[in-house]
Amino acid sequence: xxxxxxxxxxxxxxxxxxxxxPFRHWYPKALNAxxxxxxxxxxxxxxxxxxxRYCHLxxxxxxxxxxxxxxxxxxxxxxAGADLFNVTSAGGKRQMVVIENNSCPSxxxxxPLLDESQEQGGYxxxxxxxxxxxxxxxxxPKGRLAVIYDKNPMExxxxxxVMADVFQEExxxxxxxxxxxxxxxxxxDGVMELRSAEGxxxxxxxxxxxxxxxxxxxxxxxxxxxxxxxxxxxxxxxRNKMVAAKAxxxxxxxxxxxxxxxxTPETIWDVLKRDIPxxxxxxxxxxxxxxxxxxxxQGVFTIVNRRELDAFMALDFPYDRYIVQSLIGNYHWSSKGxxxxxxxxxxxxxxxxxxxxxxxxxxxxxxxxxxxPLCVYARRTHKPLEDxxxxxxxxxxxxxxNLSIKNPDGTWGSDTTRLLLMDxxxxxxxxxxxDDLIEGYIQTVLSTIAIDxxxxxxxxxxxxxxxxxxxxxxxxxxxIGEILL
Numbered sequence: 001x002x003x004x005x006x007x008x009x010x011x012x013x014x015x016x017x018x019x020x021x022p023f024r025h026w027y028p029k030a031l032n033a034x035x036x037x038x039x040x041x042x043x044x045x046x047x048x049x050x051x052x053r054y055c056h057l058x059x060x061x062x063x064x065x066x067x068x069x070x071x072x073x074x075x076x077x078x079x080a081g082a083d084l085f086n087v088t089s090a091g092g093k094r095q096m097v098v099i100e101n102n103s104c105p106s107x108x109x110x111x112p113l114l115d116e117s118q119e120q121g122g123y124x125x126x127x128x129x130x131x132x133x134x135x136x137x138x139x140x141p142k143g144r145l146a147v148i149y150d151k152n153p154m155e156x157x158x159x160x161x162v163m164a165d166v167f168q169e170e171x172x173x174x175x176x177x178x179x180x181x182x183x184x185x186x187x188x189d190g191v192m193e194l195r196s197a198e199g200x201x202x203x204x205x206x207x208x209x210x211x212x213x214x215x216x217x218x219x220x221x222x223x224x225x226x227x228x229x230x231x232x233x234x235x236x237x238x239r240n241k242m243v244a245a246k247a248x249x250x251x252x253x254x255x256x257x258x259x260x261x262x263x264t265p266e267t268i269w270d271v272l273k274r275d276i277p278x279x280x281x282x283x284x285x286x287x288x289x290x291x292x293x294x295x296x297x298q299g300v301f302t303i304v305n306r307r308e309l310d311a312f313m314a315l316d317f318p319y320d321r322y323i324v325q326s327l328i329g330n331y332h333w334s335s336k337g338x339x340x341x342x343x344x345x346x347x348x349x350x351x352x353x354x355x356x357x358x359x360x361x362x363x364x365x366x367x368x369x370x371x372x373p374l375c376v377y378a379r380r381t382h383k384p385l386e387d388x389x390x391x392x393x394x395x396x397x398x399x400x401x402n403l404s405i406k407n408p409d410g411t412w413g414s415d416t417t418r419l420l421l422m423d424x425x426x427x428x429x430x431x432x433x434x435d436d437l438i439e440g441y442i443q444t445v446l447s448t449i450a451i452d453x454x455x456x457x458x459x460x461x462x463x464x465x466x467x468x469x470x471x472x473x474x475x476x477x478x479x480i481g482e483i484l485l
Contacts, residue, residue, distance in 0.1 A: 009182045012146070012174035012194040012202070015160040022119050025158030026109050027416055033423035035112040042437040043114055043373055047071075050438050057435060060259035066442070069260070069449060074366035076455035077233040078130050081105025081363040082444035083401075086432055087328055087342045094345065096439045097263045097328070098248070099359065101447040102295065103229045103238025104210050107363040108155050111375035112423050122363070122375045123155075123162045127208075129372070130365040131228050132166065135206040141191050141224045143203035146172040148185055148194075149210035151404075156210040163208060172202065176211050178218060190224035212239065212295060217482040221465045235470065235483070236455035241323055242292035242474050244451060245269050251450035262446045266326040266337040270475070273313070279324045280309055284336040286327040291317055293479055298404075302395040304333060319478040329399060333389050346385055348431045354384035358420060358430060359401040362444040366452075371445045376437070378420035378430055379403055 022031060047070055055063045082101040088094045108122045118124065145163055149156035153175075160173040172194045176185040184195040192204040206226040211219060219231045229238065237244030246269065248262045255261065265288070268279060280287040280303055289312060291299030301312045304327065326335035331343040346355040358380040365374050383397040403414045420426040458466050465485060474480075 009195075010175060010180075010184050011197045011199075012172040012184050013197075015147075015157070015164050015171045015173050017164045017168055017170075020120055020123075020158070020161035020165060025123065025154055025161070027154075027419065029416070029419070030110050030112055030421055030423075033112040033421050033425070035114060036422050036424055036427040038434055039376060039422040039427060039437070040114060042434050042441075043376075045434075045438075047370070050441070053435070054438055054442060058259060062258045065255070065258040066260065070445060071370035072366075072445075072449050072452075073368065073370065074448065074452040076230055076236070077103065077238055077448055077452040078134055078366040079104060079126065079229050079363075080238065080365075080444065080448040080451070081107055081361055082440070082447055084360045084362060084440045084443060085328055086345045086358070086360065086430075086436060088345050089340055089342055090331065094436075095263050096360070096436065096443050097265060097342065098443050098447050099265070100241060100295075101238065101244065101444065101451060102212075103233045103451075104212055105361065105363055106152050106155055107361055107375045107377055108158060109152075110377040110419055110421060112421060120158075120162050120165070123158045124166070126365050126374060127159065127162050127166050129367040131163070131208060133368055134228050135226055140205040140226055141203060143191065143205035143225070144172055145169065146174065146192065146194055146204045146207040147210065148174055148176045148192075148207055150175065150177050150213050150215075152210060152212075159208050159210070172196075172204070176218065178213055183218075185218075187220055187223065187225075190220070190222065192223060192225040192227070214293060214482060215239065216484060218484065220484040222463075222485065232455045232458065232465070233451065236458055237451035239295055240293055240474065240479075241290055242269055242321060242476070243454060243470075244447075245323060246473055247450040247454035248447060251446060251453065255446070260446060262450060263443060264325075265328060265342070266335070266339070268324045269321075271322045271324050272320070273317075273322060276322065276324060277309060277313065283324075283326055286329060286333055286335045288325040288327050290323040290325065291319060292321065292323050292474075292476075293319065300400070302327060302399045304329070304389055304393070304395040305391055307391065308395060319476055321474070321476045327399075329395070330385050330387055332387055344385060345431060347380060347429050350384075356380040356384050357399055357401060360430070360432070360436075360440055362440045364441070364444050364448060366448075371448060373441050373444075376422050376440075378422075378426070380418050380420055382415075382418065 083099045084096045113121045147160040160171045164171045174184045193201040237247045245267045286304045289301045326337040328342050334341045334343045344357045363374040379401040
């Protein structure tokens with residue numbers, strides 16, 4: 001389903017109670033799928049059993065500390081989705097590695113129902129467990145409820161329909177593209193307003209946001225309308241890989257005495273473009289270069305040879321700083337890091353003997369009881385992982401798992417042929433078990449908390465954004481110039 005930016009002025013549509021239709025909000029292959037028993041078991045496992053199991057396998061972890069973290073209630077980053085790689089070392093030590101943690105993530109349309117009698121699935125669980133408590137009733141301006149989006153209307157519309165049912169009132173639903181010259185969303189004295197079909201601007205008391213493309217350039221950081229997730233969560237790491245890397249390091253420094261750590265590739269931040277070739281060489285000629293503020297697979301460059309490095313260096317970007325990470329590939333061509341090489345476990349070999357790189361998306365939400373798993377899915381690469389590289393090889397085809405496709409006209413599509421569901425057919429191909437799912441969940445929780453704490457640290461005692469503090473963390477004039485305060 002493409003996400004097309006409008007060519008002319010558009011208006012908010014109205015979603016009414018009773019309009020939720022499952023076929024509109026799931027991929028067909030997910031709508032008719034049955035959840036794998038092991039995934040269902042994991043999602044029903046319960047906090048204490050997960051803690052006991054994790055501490056049994058990681059005896060240096062303090063159970064009480066892990067329990068406290070699982071009960072953590074986020075203030076800003078309430079809805080997150082981490083992308084994880086299942087990797088191993090030459091010595092056979094397997095682990096889940098966090099590649100990034102996304103604010104306002106996709107995933108519902110790819111998740112088989114946990115309970116077939118609950119046809120609204122994870123859509124309703126997120127709205128009831130997280131959105132309703134976040135919105136509350138106090139301190140809101142007068143107005144209606146809304147869902148705004150710039151991508152993934154299949155899920156955004158699903159959330160709007162569920163909100164209408166949960167609140168038993170009409171919900172306004174509108175696109176908010178960054179390239180729309182006359183969007184149906186605006187802010188007036190801190191209150192979000194949506195343009196109705198009659199051309200009237202309607203105030204919004206609370207909004208569910210599925211705006212993911214640089215949301216800070218059109219959604220102010222401070223609003224009277226309560227927005228889920230607030231833009232602050234994106235700047236603090238949910239859509240900002242530069243600050244996320246620093247947030248992870250801060251949490252790791254705090255939690256190391258408790259045996260807990262966010263696993264990430266080796267990361268070098270605040271890199272000037274001219275310094276990238278030297279860092280790639282230092283890593284053995286293989287590395288990943290990232291524009292920190294892009295998402296949906298955009299702005300990520302896997303480099304395994306001189307041709308790919310030269311192609312990257314020939315590109316122009318509006319930002320000053322980059323991230324360079326160790327590349328996780330095949331054992332014979334992964335980056336050489338300080339802790340050795342990590343390489344992909346990959347999928348179970350196909351009947352043709354091919355192993356594919358796959359990631360795992362773990363979506364969580366912050367509830368009154370703590371951070372809880374919401375849904376899971378996986379994605380594989382376009383081409384299988386090769387043992388040996390040839391000069392003409394395109395490493396992204398072997399390493400890039402994101403399904404989003406940006407078309408030349410700016411619209412978005414999705415390559416669902418590479419989607420791996422948590423159902424009886426696809427799950428076994430991943431070669432993972434309950435312990436891997438628990439590990440992925442713990443890594444997602446830790447990275448979510450890291451970003452939420454970073455967000456809190458970017459506000460002063462009066463709740464105002466500390467721009468100077470942010471500048472010390474992310475000294476990039478191109479980005480800072482985009483932020484709407």
